Amino acid sequence: MNDMTPEREERVAGLKGLGCSRKRVEDARFTQGKGNYVDDLKLPGMLHGDFVRSPYAHARVKSINTEAAMALDGVVAVLTAADLAPLGLHWMPTLAGDKQMVLADGKVLFQGQEVAYVIARDRYVAADAVELVEVEYEELPVLTDPFEALKSDVVLREDLDPAAPGAHGPRKHHNHIFTWEAGDKTATEQVFAEADVVAEEMIYYHRTHPCPLETCGCVASMDKVNGKLTLWGTFQAPHAIRTVVSLISGIEEHNIRVISPDIGGGFGNKVGAYAGYVCSVVASIVTGQPVKWVEDRMENLMTTAFARDYWMQGKIAATKEGKITGLWCHTTADHGGFDACADPTKFPAGFMNICTGSYDIPTAYLAVDGVYTNKAPGGVAYRCSFRVTEAAYFIERMIEVLAIELKMDAAELRRINFIRKDQFPYQSALGWEYDSGDYHTAWDKALTAVGYDALRKEQAERVEAFKRGETRKLLGIGLTHFTEIVGAGPVKNCDILGLGMFDSCEIRIHPTGSAIARLGTISQGQGHATTFAQILASEIGIPADSITIEEGDTDTAPYGLGTYGSRSTPVAGAASAMAGRKIRAKAQMIAAYLLEVHDDDVEFDVDRFVVKGAPERFKTMKEIAFAAYNQAIPGIEPGLEAVSYYDPPNMTYPFGAYICVMEIDVDTGEHQIRQFYALDDCGTRINPMIIEGQVHGGLTEALAIAMGQEIAYDDMGNCKTGTLMDFFLPTAWETPHYTTDHTVTPSPHHPIGAKGVGESPNVGGVPAFSNAVHDAFRAFGLRQSHMPHDHWRIWKIADDLGLHG
Template sequence: MKDDAGVTREQRVEALGGMGCKRKRVEDARFTQGKGNYVDDIKMPGMLFGDFVRSPYAHARIKSIDTSAALALDGVVAVLTADDLRPLGLHWMPTLAGDKQMVLADGKVLFQGQEVAYVVAKDRYIAADAVELIDVDYEELPVIVDPFESMKSDTVLREDLVAEDGSLPDGAHGPRKHHNHIFTWEVGEKEATSQVIDSAQVVAEETMYYHRTHPCPLETCGCVASMDKVNGKLTLYGTFQAPHAIRTVVSLISGIEEHNIRVISPDIGGGFGNKVGAYPGYVCSVVASIVTGVPVKWVEDRMENLMTTAFARDYWMKGKISATPEGKITGLWCEVTADHGGFDACADPTKFPAGFMNICTGSYDIPTAYLAVDGVYTNKAPGGVSYRCSFRVTEAVYFIERMIEVLAIEMNMDAAELRRINFIKKEQFPYQSALGWEYDSGDYHTAWDKALKAVDYEGLRTEQAQRVEDFKTGKTRKLMGVGLSFFTEIVGAGPVKNCDILGLGMFDSCEIRIHPTGSAIARLGTISQGQGHATTFAQILASEIGLPADSITIEEGDTDTAPYGLGTYGSRSTPVAGAATAMAGRKIRAKAQMIAAYLLEVHDDDVEFDVDRFVVKGAPEKFKTMKEIAFAAYNQAIPGIEPGLEAVSYYDPPNMTYPFGAYICVMDIDVDTGEVDIRRFYALDDCGTRINPMIIEGQVHGGLTEALAVALGQEIAYDDMGNVKTGTLMDFFLPTAWEVPNYETDHTVTPSPHHPIGAKGVGESPHVGGVPCFSNAVNDAFRAFGLRHTHMPHDHWRIWKTANKLGLHG
């Protein structure tokens, strides 16, 4: 059908650039020309630079700090120590996990690299010189880097958490068992699970360490604090994944009224969870700007980033899984010892001290389960953020996907088949899991079958069996691993009824203003760190309000202009802010409908929305385009309708979303060098409704590469003295183009039933599903030689050791 302009409906749809199309990114013009505006690009008149004196020791008492030589250096403006911050009550700050953390060392240090003093100088070179001139007298204390030892040790790491009479006051998450213990978090039925497992005919047990690593975005953390003493306003630019939450936190701890604080997240060079928390550098920069009255910039270097800001993982997970002789899983037991470092600075919703670890029943219909997590202090850096995942989901999925493999070995079954017979069935959704979640939608069997067929799974197993034979007869020194993983994520935190951070409900928001000439600006409470929000949120709106995506500006990250939101992490932007965007768009449409009806001189109910216009029902030749309606909203006095066309929506999601996927990795492993060659990686993702397939594919490539890194070598390692052994990119593995394979992407579409556009979020799925897939491939390569489980990271050296232990080196 053609309208009067000779344009077909399909052409009108295409002209919008709405949901489902591979819209090119609007961000790219500035980024490809070097015109991004990252925090270190910000320059302000008179701006000073901050730099830290950091502890070389992992555990030490501070006897004295002599700053005199530094202060005497030309160009040094100030040096702050805990003594300077104490009168302001800022020598400690609250963490996101209900603990508190030293801003500057208050009498002792608890991890290597801890902030001891903050130098403010005219440029970064002078600041660095001054750092060298500060003399700190340390008295070394016993160092604990092992959480199990910590729970037995007489050494008290946190004297501030022990009462004078020696008793242990409750922590933020209840009673504590030991002076180095933080919390115990239990979910599920302990007795019932214990009974099921004890009486089961088949039980598999395994303990696995999910090593400590780091999100390591290419841009480190930093900020510029600018206190304008004339008008009393503080402007804080920074690498913040949650700018509004930072504003509230800054207000609460500084006493500056929130309306006098403007937080701006400029372009962010990757976050992956590293930029969720609040760091001492932010607090010190704010204080320094208040003290000096001029802007102060602080940008950490890579070593500071890796050593001190927000690690991820560090979970010891002990599992038991029981099944019938046919392979139907009957129970799951998971005990976690979580190493949180010197302060509990985990970034999790308040009621979830171990995040969503209780998604660890995975994609399987497991009737009975129990999870217990113990958080423990050690002399390591604080953090515990969700590195490209939603609050410990990566740990949970790794756990269950390894346990399934171990069970398959125990039962001498094919791991793909074992998964299939335990998947939650399509008709069971919405599915109530044994550990308390309601999975919204899924079709796991379809996805699994599609994936297995795509890679010719049986053919792979035949080839693998032949390879084992060839290896045994000396024809090859390479083994073949087939890694399987089927993951269910839990993202889009979350419903305000059970999800908050520091008491702030985890809703999100969108505000839309339609301009008279039919273009628009929409502002959100989220902030892109590479996800392409300016591109995709405009696509959602284009489809919802019928104006071209190219005519819609998306703005985020400025708390003075954007509506309040909880930011971007945990794949929550599309599930929460994306929903707010659609809902705000629908409010615009509702008003537009009334305006259209007035203009067309019919009743409101007699017009309907069609792509980019409202048409009179049954008379499509009578219509008003959204562009015409926008203009009318500003130039006509319409009875009963306010002028203008704006809307705002605060969206409190009724549930999380549960993206899922099926990944298969095929690798060859050189038994003599430990090198791996990833021959093939197939990734099927179901993220519900797909907003922009190009961006989804890019997210999958990136997430898989971060998964490859974590599984195959990336770690934050400590020696017994608490020294960080992986503090530079020389030691901390970030894959290059040379190590990374080409990925095959695929999809199924199972929309979320409760999300306004059915979208579930995708950015973190490939990381969550990818880590166990790579790890399973390595383990699988050695299955024929008796390997049950070997810990990550599977770097060449560790793989060689595994082969050696199995006697494969002759």
């Protein structure tokens, strides 16, 4: 029955289902400039909002004079905290259980903080009016270092009672936010006390920014006649935004419609709620007219959610032979002026406790202290699943440090510590159950592909040539084997603001056999309209080309928690498959009726139900769909639709082996990527072409982060990297060639075995690039040097090691 005859193969191919490199259906409009982004929206009478922002990182706001601004022709209103206070909207809740000023309430805590909101008839007038708002500040001492902040008498958050616990337990200091722990502290201390070898190092993952090409923005439109608020915006989680807007505004949820149109990249930057959204909603309610707010590039880089800024003090214990016995990590997390991280509620440090990585480490302990400083709030998962990037960077650096300590080859050290295939499902020391993996196979494939032994030989020769003065270039071989944890997540332990992190799919088959499916997620470039149709095509036997995918309109789409943390395929993808199976179950009954046999006597075959043992007797899904609507079938309701809300039983654990070969000029600090090999195992592969695109994009972002991208502040808390001149965004010129490869280890609990891939290349890429830099200098004694590895910092490594003569 299931023999792949040419005829059957043709039917499978016609579906363009799982495994097909189907071209992205979104690209026709994007490549022709026909996308529809928030800033493309123009409504009659639409007003424009713009912010007065603080030039200081920490200051008291003594007075705000809006007279001159109000006098400017075209200015409709200027909102300050005093105007929002009667509505209780001068502060808003953050996703992390903290609260954040919408407009400066007496003081400012970071440079660029929103102080007043100007509403004008014209975008240019709004910008002019911003200049005319006079704000008197009294500068306060600035804290930009989290370690200093924890010792300082300077109180950043005067609104908080220092004695009262925060959202995540007791606070140890007025600038302390939370302490979060995982693992067994006592047992870990014991392991370290008895260990043959202990390597210790501070690993810093610097502050960076997701920097999507499209900045954040919204259009709020309050219809005073029907009482309905429509909010278009760059939201990665439109349904959650609707709920949050309802909770903070008091408008009933059915009277709020949130629409995410096309989004030009998100990478975590567009998950949270920003002052611009609140002010625009208030402005529309007050004026009765639509109000648009779109931030510019500097505002995006300086004020909306940053990523990382984790100081990870690590210790790793091992036997003399290199078997790891314990891992210890204490992280000091710089959250900025407000705790606006976007993590599941019970995980204030995200999934940092995946920091045992791909290794069988029997004992481990992790503690994370969150700290307030005078920097912008955020701490979002920039193309990562809630601090997995930090965790992966930490363990992949610690492995390298341990290899140095043991004088071992880092590839071999990894190999002898990998979780073995037969250990899955694997219970980690820090509390996760890894679903599946085959790390040794992936690792050996990667090492073979790059010719690892030959590379090491070449590297050794290069070092000798360097010492003889024959070259000024060193060779670095950056190794990484990462394990991701994505697909948040099981409602039993994953929620955001109490909203369970399930996701959903609703599918409606049309009488002529085409379909529309709506999901609770929202694509920001991931290609959902292409891939979700492929999942459904394979499940229900209707060609992907005949399935429309719709997301992002809360009035039409089923509730879901949105797209970030590589959760769309693991969660909404699973919901799609499950909804598809419900369709198929009903289709089976209809087919049996039409074929005049018992339900159990028909079986699904690609795009039809056939009578078992009589394949010439069948009904295609197209015929079944028509019958569902047009034929009275006893005991079966007309129509063919289904909805599934999928609560995943576990997270998924994609993994990969990345190897970067890098040439480094010790004099200029410049680098050249000679080779980058990326093997990804994301379980079942839905669309190989999209996977490859995701890997290329994620690796390029990883390159940026590792080699230059940074949100840097001076001692006064001035952001030094607020434009793309200084914030490194690679172009095609800086982007190396990537070689992609894969193994397939399906997730045992996901309906189609898929694990998610969008973020893997960022998670694995950063340590691969960084390890290559470190590895180039290993022969000269380098243990650890913090990212980003831009020219001067690499030069500094060489200089400190005495390589400049």
